[in-house]
Amino acid sequence: METLLSLTPLVPLFPLLAFLAIVLVLNPNKRLSAAVAIGAVGLSWLLGWAIFFSSIGAGLGEQPFVVELPWMPTGRRLFVMSVMLDPLGAIMLFMVPFVALLIFIYSVGYHNLGQPNVEPRFSRFFAYISLFAAGMLALVVSGNMLLFFIAWEIMGLCSYLLIGFWFYKPSAANAAKKAFLTTRVGDVLLFVGLVLLYSFTGSLNLYEVLSPENIEFMKESSISVAGLFTLPALPTIALLIFGGAVGKSAQFPLHVWLPDAMEGPTPVSAMIHAATMVAAGVFLVARMLPLFEPIEGSWWLGVVALIGAFTAVFAASIAVAQNDIKRVLAYSTISQLGYMIAALGIGGFIAGVFHMLTHAFFKALLFLGSGSVIHGMEHGVHHVEEHGHGEGHGHVDPQDMWNMGNLRRHMPTTFWTYVVGAFALAGVPLVTAGFWSKDEILAEAFEKWTHKGVVSIPFVVWLLLTVGAALTAFYMGRQLGLVFGGRERTEAARHAHESPRSMTVPLMILALFAIGFGWVNIPKNVPLVGNGWLYTFLAETHINVLHEPYEKVPFVFSVAAFSSILALGGLALGWWLYRDVTGDATVSPFERDPVARAFARIPLVGRPLWLLLENKYYVDEIYGVLVVRPVLALSAFLNSFDDRWIIDPLVDGVGKAARGLSAVGRWIDTYIVDGIVNYIGYILDELARGLRLIQTGRLPNYLAILVAGVLALVGLMLR
Amino acid sequence: MSSVPLSWYLIVAALLFSIGAYGALARRNAIGILMGIELMLNAVNINLVAFWRYIEVTGLAGQLFAVIVITVAAAEAAVALALILAIYRTRDTVNVEEIDLLKW
Numbered sequence: 081m082e083t084l085l086s087l088t089p090l091v092p093l094f095p096l097l098a099f100l101a102i103v104l105v106l107n108p109n110k111r112l113s114a115a116v117a118i119g120a121v122g123l124s125w126l127l128g129w130a131i132f133f134s135s136i137g138a139g140l141g142e143q144p145f146v147v148e149l150p151w152m153p154t155g156r157r158l159f160v161m162s163v164m165l166d167p168l169g170a171i172m173l174f175m176v177p178f179v180a181l182l183i184f185i186y187s188v189g190y191h192n193l194g195q196p197n198v199e200p201r202f203s204r205f206f207a208y209i210s211l212f213a214a215g216m217l218a219l220v221v222s223g224n225m226l227l228f229f230i231a232w233e234i235m236g237l238c239s240y241l242l243i244g245f246w247f248y249k250p251s252a253a254n255a256a257k258k259a260f261l262t263t264r265v266g267d268v269l270l271f272v273g274l275v276l277l278y279s280f281t282g283s284l285n286l287y288e289v290l291s292p293e294n295i296e297f298m299k300e301s302s303i304s305v306a307g308l309f310t311l312p313a314l315p316t317i318a319l320l321i322f323g324g325a326v327g328k329s330a331q332f333p334l335h336v337w338l339p340d341a342m343e344g345p346t347p348v349s350a351m352i353h354a355a356t357m358v359a360a361g362v363f364l365v366a367r368m369l370p371l372f373e374p375i376e377g378s379w380w381l382g383v384v385a386l387i388g389a390f391t392a393v394f395a396a397s398i399a400v401a402q403n404d405i406k407r408v409l410a411y412s413t414i415s416q417l418g419y420m421i422a423a424l425g426i427g428g429f430i431a432g433v434f435h436m437l438t439h440a441f442f443k444a445l446l447f448l449g450s451g452s453v454i455h456g457m458e459h460g461v462h463h464v465e466e467h468g469h470g471e472g473h474g475h476v477d478p479q480d481m482w483n484m485g486n487l488r489r490h491m492p493t494t495f496w497t498y499v500v501g502a503f504a505l506a507g508v509p510l511v512t513a514g515f516w517s518k519d520e521i522l523a524e525a526f527e528k529w530t531h532k533g534v535v536s537i538p539f540v541v542w543l544l545l546t547v548g549a550a551l552t553a554f555y556m557g558r559q560l561g562l563v564f565g566g567r568e569r570t571e572a573a574r575h576a577h578e579s580p581r582s583m584t585v586p587l588m589i590l591a592l593f594a595i596g597f598g599w600v601n602i603p604k605n606v607p608l609v610g611n612g613w614l615y616t617f618l619a620e621t622h623i624n625v626l627h628e629p630y631e632k633v634p635f636v637f638s639v640a641a642f643s644s645i646l647a648l649g650g651l652a653l654g655w656w657l658y659r660d661v662t663g664d665a666t667v668s669p670f671e672r673d674p675v676a677r678a679f680a681r682i683p684l685v686g687r688p689l690w691l692l693l694e695n696k697y698y699v700d701e702i703y704g705v706l707v708v709r710p711v712l713a714l715s716a717f718l719n720s721f722d723d724r725w726i727i728d729p730l731v732d733g734v735g736k737a738a739r740g741l742s743a744v745g746r747w748i749d750t751y752i753v754d755g756i757v758n759y760i761g762y763i764l765d766e767l768a769r770g771l772r773l774i775q776t777g778r779l780p781n782y783l784a785i786l787v788a789g790v791l792a793l794v795g796l797m798l799r
Numbered sequence: 800m801s802s803v804p805l806s807w808y809l810i811v812a813a814l815l816f817s818i819g820a821y822g823a824l825a826r827r828n829a830i831g832i833l834m835g836i837e838l839m840l841n842a843v844n845i846n847l848v849a850f851w852r853y854i855e856v857t858g859l860a861g862q863l864f865a866v867i868v869i870t871v872a873a874a875e876a877a878v879a880l881a882l883i884l885a886i887y888r889t890r891d892t893v894n895v896e897e898i899d900l901l902k903w
Contacts, residue, residue, distance in 0.1 A: 776899065776902055777899035777901035779829075
């Protein structure tokens with residue numbers, strides 16, 4: 081047991097080594113690169129599951145497993161890298177490497193290995209995605225803020241590299257930049273928060289930093305900002321750290337990067353939306369639980385809950401009006417992350433983590449399924465373009481749902497697994513994982529507001545989340561209807577075909593989990609199947625961290641029944657409305673889309689309202705005007721400043737001065753230095769010309785001088 | 800033996816040296832100059848031996864010096880005669896007034 085746990089630091093190491101091996105050595109060999117990457121993450125998966133299963137009942141909640149490694153001694157402080165495993169980390173080790181492994185396997189087929197149209201930078205893809213997995217695994221097992229932040233930033237880098245993987249497409253390059261810069265805003269807030277935590281507690285160890293004494297200390301302290309005003313310490317730190325989660329988990333107002341992130345290859349989207357990136361934000365809040373503990377006067381929790389709930393509805397309403405298959409899923413991710421954040425905000429720690437885990441499975445399933453659909457559609461598009469029938473539609477976008485239809489006939493495996501994913505996301509009662517986790521959040525909110533009354537945050541949260549649940553079911557029904565229902569709306573859809581087995585097998589495995597994983601936490605008071613296992617497992621952490629038992633919300637049948645009706649009704653309505661629509665992507669939405677038509681019937685506000693939804697509330701445009709444009713203008717101004725007025729003239733001036741100086745130097749060199757040298761030479765020359773005359777060459781002369789010299793010397797001596 | 804004082808030897812040597820010096824300076828013939836130089840060397844030899852006899856009888860330095868000077872003089876005469884012979888062959892003269900090849 082102990083020995084297995086002591087292998088925890090190895091879990092993130094395998095993919096990291098695979099990354100290094102591929103980058104440094106293996107990259108010319110595509111097949112070997114993929115094999116090494118999959119092998120490495122497979123090892124992580126085996127080890128992760130072994131650790132997880134051995135951690136059940138190992139009492140990790142009371143005594144987390146910790147390995148410490150002195151890293152950098154600086155003066156009186158020693159920075160320590162530490163790996164920690166507690167039930168929260170262990171359950172993440174169950175999910176992350178497993179989903180990552182399936183995504184890796186799927187990528188092999190997605191990038192057409194072994195076919196003529198194989199991705200040229202195939203090895204590089206596997207290197208990046210290995211590093212990505214290593215980053216997330218390191219985050220999960222990190223025991224101190226240092227390693228946590230390093231892993232957090234590695235993921236930021238990898239998301240940039242992978243979203244911009246097809247960087248020759250300007251849209252992908254821009255999306256990569258956008259993702260990096262947007263999450264960076266959150267990262268800076270997180271970093272400031274972590275630094276403040278360190279400055280208050282003098283420790284980087286996650287458990288020590290958030291000990292009750294430290295929380296108590298921070299509650300009474302305040303932070304002085306540049307000597308101008310002071311802020312209460314605890315809410316400031318909590319909100320700064322939450323800012324990191326907002327960026328990484330794509331909550332309003334930093335959600336804009338996530339929908340664009342689908343410019344990367346689809347496995348990357350699955351990786352970002354399910355196993356790694358966005359889960360990191362939720363994981364951060366769960367990890368920093370003591371900061372987000374519902375105590376007297378913890379108003380910042382309300383901020384967390386409201387942002388989450390608002391994001392949930394906001395993103396769900398956008399998803400209703402999107403046409404791109406992946407964009408719908410992207411907004412649904414944002415929406416579901418809103419659920420998790422809202423759950424954590426109202427004190428539903430286990431509900432939030434539970435939803436994160438189930439969501440990882442069914443969102444990975446949906447994204448990989450959409451990748452399979454796109455893959456199939458691309459085949460159809462190529463087929464049509466090569467054989468020339470399907471007269472003159474121009475290029476058919478293989479991602480636009482309006483170009484699809486009736487794919488259930490052409491891609492049956494994808495269809496059935498997609499249905500499972502969609503049902504899980506919508507929360508089809510009793511069977512799917514999404515139902516149990518979403519219901520837990522709703523029950524949590526419901527329970528809280530029945531205690532506090534209608535004018536309370538939990539009520540608002542509950543209301544928003546319920547509306548969000550209805551919208552979610554509706555847009556998933558719509559998507560199923562558009563993609564898989566009715567008749568084919570384009571020639572390309574008619575020639576779509578099923579994806580290779582390396583893609584469909586991961587789908588089937590994920591489908592099993594999208595159903596089965598919910599059963600690990602069916603509330604205890606449900607007859608026959610109730611077990612509350614995950615609750616028991618995670619509650620240990622809760623008790624250890626907060627020193628008080630987690631208040632378990634029982635299963636509320638009325639809430640569950642209500643949300644079930646919404647889910648089934650939404651799905652049915654969406655499917656029924658969109659199953660038989662006609663008109664492909666070239667037709668205006670107000671003619672083809674029944675909901676848009678309904679909107680258009682409302683006088684005056686109807687059409688603009690729909691356009692508002694379709695254009696994502698123009699948030700991108702607003703940011704464009706408020707942030708991007710001023711920054712660009714500032715850069716342009718600074719550029720001209722640089723070019724015309726200050727820097728360039730300065731540089732030119734320095735150049736000119738140097739030229740002047742060197743002219744003076746040259747004059748000195750020619751006339752003074754050279755002159756002196758030449759003049760000395762001249763003098764010597766002239767002297768020699770005179771002196772050589774004494775060399776007569778006549779022996780008697782020499783002898784005479786010799787004798788005269790000797791006589792002179794003798795004379796001198798005798799004197 | 801002791802009737803002849805040291806000064807006499809020295810006077811003879813000085814005369815001999817002067818004659819040699821005059822010869823070396825005044826003669827035009829290279830062989831004459833060489834003979835003058837030999838005379839000067841022998842004058843020195845007389846001095847060396849005389850000083851040894853009158854002042855430092857127990858040592859050997861004076862005698863040895865004289866022997867070395869004689870040896871050197873012989874070597875010098877051989878080299879000089881060879882040179883003069885070579886010059887005579889090329890220039891057909893041994894008159895030093897006409898041999899001024901070392902001029903500037």
